[in-house]
Amino acid sequence: MLKITVLYENHKNPNNDLLETAHGFSAYLEIEGKKILFDTGWHGSILLKNCNLLNISLKDLDAIIVSHAHWDHMGGITHVLEVTDNPDIYVPEEFSKVQPKEYEKYLKEPYVERVKNFKVLDRISQNIASTGTQKPLGEQALLIKYGENGETIMIVGCSHPGIAPFIEKSRNFGDVKAILGGFHGFKDVKYLINKTNVRNLYMGHCSQYIEKFQNEPTLTASSIYVGYQITL
Numbered sequence: 001m002l003k004i005t006v007l008y009e010n011h012k013n014p015n016n017d018l019l020e021t022a023h024g025f026s027a028y029l030e031i032e033g034k035k036i037l038f039d040t041g042w043h044g045s046i047l048l049k050n051c052n053l054l055n056i057s058l059k060d061l062d063a064i065i066v067s068h069a070h071w072d073h074m075g076g077i078t079h080v081l082e083v084t085d086n087p088d089i090y091v092p093e094e095f096s097k098v099q100p101k102e103y104e105k106y107l108k109e110p111y112v113e114r115v116k117n118f119k120v121l122d123r124i125s126q127n128i129a130s131t132g133t134q135k136p137l138g139e140q141a142l143l144i145k146y147g148e149n150g151e152t153i154m155i156v157g158c159s160h161p162g163i164a165p166f167i168e169k170s171r172n173f174g175d176v177k178a179i180l181g182g183f184h185g186f187k188d189v190k191y192l193i194n195k196t197n198v199r200n201l202y203m204g205h206c207s208q209y210i211e212k213f214q215n216e217p218t219l220t221a222s223s224i225y226v227g228y229q230i231t232l
């Protein structure tokens with residue numbers, strides 16, 4: 001069973017005003033007894049506040065996965081490292097080349113060396129893997145197989161490369177049925193319907209065309225928000 005909780009989002013929770021919204025993305029994933037943080041939002045203080053409100057502890061994380069080198073996805077990592085024990089840290093290989101100044105600015109000692117010794121994510125387990133980084137800036141999406149027949153959800157940060165390159169990279173791994181996260185400017189409904197088995201979309205953060213997908217009868221497109229939870 002896979003449980004996903006959105007910890008950091010641009011969109012506010014309709015039922016809970018205490019949860020803080022801000023530009024950025026982070027999701028907490030529980031699967032196979034593992035606890036995984038996908039992205040860390042921009043402001044670590046907001047991330048930790050939302051964790052407290054949602055009764056989620058980051059202390060015994062198994063892994064932190066960063067989708068790409070933008071600070072609305074990685075800015076909170078110092079705060080996370082202050083409260084967590086010893087997770088594996090997976091940062092895109094391209095990270096330190098893309099924004100070395102920001103790297104030093106946002107990543108506080110004593111964590112600089114720890115993050116610089118990051119791992120490049122291939123697979124965490126048989127059911128959890130990266131798409132590998134895609135151009136232009138080196139972004140990865142996370143693939144999690146949750147069903148016995150290979151049903152897979154893809155977790156995306158901003159989808160700067162577009163959704164299609166990630167889907168194409170997923171084909172050897174599993175059958176992507178759902179996508180959750182930031183879709184940026186992706187709006188190719190026909191591609192999803194005709195070339196993939198994706199039918200459930202959980203759209204938030206930087207997604208610009210949520211309504212376009214919600215108007216398509218063969219897709220189920222939900223707007224996600226801080227504190228949004230699903231279990232698959």
Ligand SMILES: [Fe+2]
Nearest residue numbers: 072157158206
């Ligand atoms: Fe973003």
